[in-house]
């Protein structure tokens with residue numbers, strides 16, 4: 001059994017890791033931290049986990065964490081950057097769900113995250129953990145930077161177009177919407193039911209911290225500069241992200257082969273589902289599931305290809321993808337612990 005530790009076990013992504021790992025056949029959660037809930041049993045705080053765990057939350061302790069084979073950081077930005085180097089030096093492998101190691105240009109990172117980066121060495125060595133792009137590098141990685149939720153939905157949707165040089169890359173558009181769990185579990189007036197319910201708004205339209213992460217991934221796929229406008233929206237639901245993506249084809253005749261191109265690109269991917277042309281994937285079709293489900297569209301004779309892409313922000317957008325990365329790192333079946341259909345309705 002792989003011994004796993006979780007730093008930040010009381011947040012939404014931490015408890016989602018616990019839910020997934022509860023049925024993982026090859027992982028034992030040996031330690032789970034929370035400073036505010038230290039001493040409280042996991043099953044007292046989360047009754048859905050009664051009967052699965054006898055653990056209690058503990059204060060983060062490097063020596064205890066160092067006895068694990070792998071540690072997940074499900075903490076706010078800035079925590080993994082400070083704690084990871086010692087664990088890595090002691091041979092522990094890490095999957096970081098925060099953004100600490102996602103961006104290679106540390107000046108860009110510092111600008112968007114409002115603090116200087118403290119470990120350039122590990123930021124350089126970290127592997128950006130989008131399995132559909134970097135599976136081989138993830139296998140051998142000591143430190144995996146788990147992608148952000150919006151960046152997962154947006155990058156997967158654009159990948160085949162960019163990898164094949166089929167679109168004009170000057171001005172892509174990603175119009176994305178998220179449920180409120182994307183903002184985490186900490187108290188925040190803007191996330192109260194009375195503020196989010198029965199309302200809908202864009203936010204971060206002049207710039208969101210996921211923009212540089214998305215651009216980095218798209219440029220890697222394109223092998224050159226990519227311009228993109230990314231606007232996130234908050235919708236009155238709990239889980240789920242829908243991203244509607246727009247790009248202009250260089251050669252509109254290429255429309256005829258797009259569907260088979262997408263199906264071929266993702267045929268061997270266990271967690272990407274390309275629906276028939278013109279379908280409308282819904283967030284509820286992936287609720288609780290580690291899947292990115294997408295479909296292609298065209299309006300009349302337009303040269304613009306539209307891709308609609310949905311994920312569960314807490315699963316393929318966070319904890320599920322983190323477990324997928326762990327499975328790859330330890331040579332396990334990639335879908336171990338992750339095969340369960342979504343909850344409907």
Ligand SMILES: NC(=O)C1=CN([C@@H]2O[C@H](COP(=O)(O)OP(=O)(O)OC[C@H]3O[C@@H](n4cnc5c(N)ncnc54)[C@H](OP(=O)(O)O)[C@@H]3O)[C@@H](O)[C@H]2O)C=CC1
Nearest residue numbers: 008009010011012013034035036074075098182184185318
């Ligand atoms: N919510 C989402 O959809 C997604 C979130 N993420 C990222 O995953 C990370 C966790 O997100 P989420 O679960 O929503 O966050 P929450 O705010 O809900 O939870 C944060 C957790 O970290 C712990 N924590 C906070 N500060 C520290 C610290 N200094 N040292 C150790 N532990 C700390 C908290 O417990 P305590 O304070 O008791 O120690 C809590 O358990 C974030 O970086 C987030 O951006 C990534 C993708 C999607």
Ligand SMILES: CC(=O)N[C@@H](CCC(=O)OP(=O)(O)O)C(=O)O
Nearest residue numbers: 098099148149178179180182183
């Ligand atoms: C609805 C909402 O507030 N979403 C969050 C993004 C989700 C997230 O946690 O971002 P990371 O993946 O980078 O950690 C936001 O816009 O800040």
